[in-house]
Amino acid sequence: MEEGCKSTLPPKRIQPKITDFENPYRLLYCSSKCDKDGVIEEIEKGVSPNLADHNKRTALHLASCEGCTKIVEVLVEKGADVNSVDRWGHTCSKLLLRSDLVIASQPLSDARKFGHEEICKILEARGGTDPEFHLLNVGLGFQIPCCEIDHTEVDMDERTLIGEGSYGEVYLVRWRGTEVAAKTIRSSIASNPRVKSAFVMELAMWQWLRHPNIVQFLGVLKHSDPLIFLTEYLPNGNLYDILKRKGRLDPPTAVAYALDIARGMNYLHQHKPQSIIHRDLTPRNVLQDEAGHLKVTDFGLSKIAQERDAYGYKMTGGTGSYRYMAPEVYRRESYGQSADVFSFALIVHEMFQGGPSNRAEEPEKVADKRAYEDSRPSLSSNVYPEAIKTLLQECWHKNRESRPSFGDIITQLELIQESLRDNEAMEGHCSCAIL
Numbered sequence: 001m002e003e004g005c006k007s008t009l010p011p012k013r014i015q016p017k018i019t020d021f022e023n024p025y026r027l028l029y030c031s032s033k034c035d036k037d038g039v040i041e042e043i044e045k046g047v048s049p050n051l052a053d054h055n056k057r058t059a060l061h062l063a064s065c066e067g068c069t070k071i072v073e074v075l076v077e078k079g080a081d082v083n084s085v086d087r088w089g090h091t092c093s094k095l096l097l098r099s100d101l102v103i104a105s106q107p108l109s110d111a112r113k114f115g116h117e118e119i120c121k122i123l124e125a126r127g128g129t130d131p132e133f134h135l136l137n138v139g140l141g142f143q144i145p146c147c148e149i150d151h152t153e154v155d156m157d158e159r160t161l162i163g164e165g166s167y168g169e170v171y172l173v174r175w176r177g178t179e180v181a182a183k184t185i186r187s188s189i190a191s192n193p194r195v196k197s198a199f200v201m202e203l204a205m206w207q208w209l210r211h212p213n214i215v216q217f218l219g220v221l222k223h224s225d226p227l228i229f230l231t232e233y234l235p236n237g238n239l240y241d242i243l244k245r246k247g248r249l250d251p252p253t254a255v256a257y258a259l260d261i262a263r264g265m266n267y268l269h270q271h272k273p274q275s276i277i278h279r280d281l282t283p284r285n286v287l288q289d290e291a292g293h294l295k296v297t298d299f300g301l302s303k304i305a306q307e308r309d310a311y312g313y314k315m316t317g318g319t320g321s322y323r324y325m326a327p328e329v330y331r332r333e334s335y336g337q338s339a340d341v342f343s344f345a346l347i348v349h350e351m352f353q354g355g356p357s358n359r360a361e362e363p364e365k366v367a368d369k370r371a372y373e374d375s376r377p378s379l380s381s382n383v384y385p386e387a388i389k390t391l392l393q394e395c396w397h398k399n400r401e402s403r404p405s406f407g408d409i410i411t412q413l414e415l416i417q418e419s420l421r422d423n424e425a426m427e428g429h430c431s432c433a434i435l
């Protein structure tokens with residue numbers, strides 16, 4: 001404590017912020033990470049076991065997906081609703097199946113989908129139920145595991161344009177009384193049956209994913225041409241626009257945002273049986289929800305962009321992704337999860353900086369210099385806490401094996417977040433005492 005700082009007053013209370021993760025995210029995060037102590041700690045603090053995120057995904061949904069039997073036991077013991085239905089209700093009751101995998105919005109369905117037998121038994125014993133599924137065909141000539149939505153349920157005439165990406169336009173539409181985003185895939189792209197089927201297969205994978213920091217996929221519009229799929233609507237737009245509007249973020253907000261992205265990415269990388277590598281993690285592919293939390297979107301789709309390249313289509317790098325591209329990806333070498341860690345570091349750097357440090361330079365030139373001259377953004381400004389500087393240097397290390405995993409990044413960011421809170425509390429305490 002600083003000299004002259006009296007300890008007679010209680011520390012100034014830090015007002016909860018939109019980016020505060022204490023509630024409910026810690027319960028949800030601990031549940032998805034099978035952290036039993038963390039879950040018990042949160043419940044003992046008074047957090048409801050039925051507390052849910054913006055999409056009404058509860059801790060039980062997450063633990064059931066991840067196969068965290070011990071967490072499921074604790075939650076049901078503490079009164080968690082085994083039949084809680086998320087925001088999308090039974091939206092995927094019409095499911096396209098190739099195997100006996102299922103998608104649904106209830107914990108039992110989540111557990112069954114991932115083959116967590118023991119959890120299924122626990123939930124069934126407590127009266128857990130499972131929605132109904134059907135075999136359907138999306139009109140591609142073969143059956144694929146993808147949730148299909150009847151076009152009569154979405155009034156495309158009432159659509160509002162939100163933006164445009166390299167695949168097509170994105171609209172705000174109403175579906176069953178809820179505002180959702182409708183992403184269109186240009187006919188020029190989707191008319192190629194191979195590209196279309198690659199897209200739908202990626203979407204099919206996306207539908208299985210459920211995490212508070214991953215944009216929720218809802219389904220593909222039946223017989224749509226251009227191909228249209230629905231995801232949840234994130235009203236606050238993307239991180240690129242947020243940074244353009246707000247400029248540099250204060251360290252607690254930047255760290256909270258970084259944690260959001262890292263948690264979403266960790267979920268993708270830990271996905272079983274196959275890890276999901278994003279390949280195109282950029283501020284434009286990170287969206288903000290009403291509560292101020294960030295969610296990662298469009299993973300896997302860049303794979304198709306590469307395929308499109310082979311067919312003569314434009315690569316996503318042209319829209320700015322080059323700025324975030326790992327050197328090994330740019331050099332067209334083999335790459336893995338650590339390529340996403342590299343992109344993540346550049347995004348975090350921008351959050352502290354208020355935007356890209358080399359705006360004037362062509363994105364491709366930037367990527368080239370990173371790949372062949374080991375050029376990296378400057379960390380000389382005093383806006384970066386020391387621990388953040390160290391983390392960024394590790395994450396954009398030229399040797400990809402030296403980059404940390406997202407699990408490690410989360411641990412480090414949580415420590416940084418804690419120390420920022422301590423500093424804030426200490427500063428508040430000191431200024432109160434002095435006043």
Ligand SMILES: Nc1ncnc2c1ncn2[C@@H]1O[C@H](COP(=O)(O)OP(=O)(O)OP(=O)(O)O)[C@@H](O)[C@H]1O
Pocket residue numbers: 162163164165166167168169170181183215231232233234235237238284285287297298316319
């Ligand atoms: N689910 C969503 N909710 C709200 N806005 C969205 C949603 N998805 C995309 N958008 C907005 O629509 C615009 C276009 O998004 P899209 O994902 O098609 O392209 P992009 O990510 O900007 O570029 P690219 O396709 O090259 O990656 C962006 O401004 C984005 O913020």
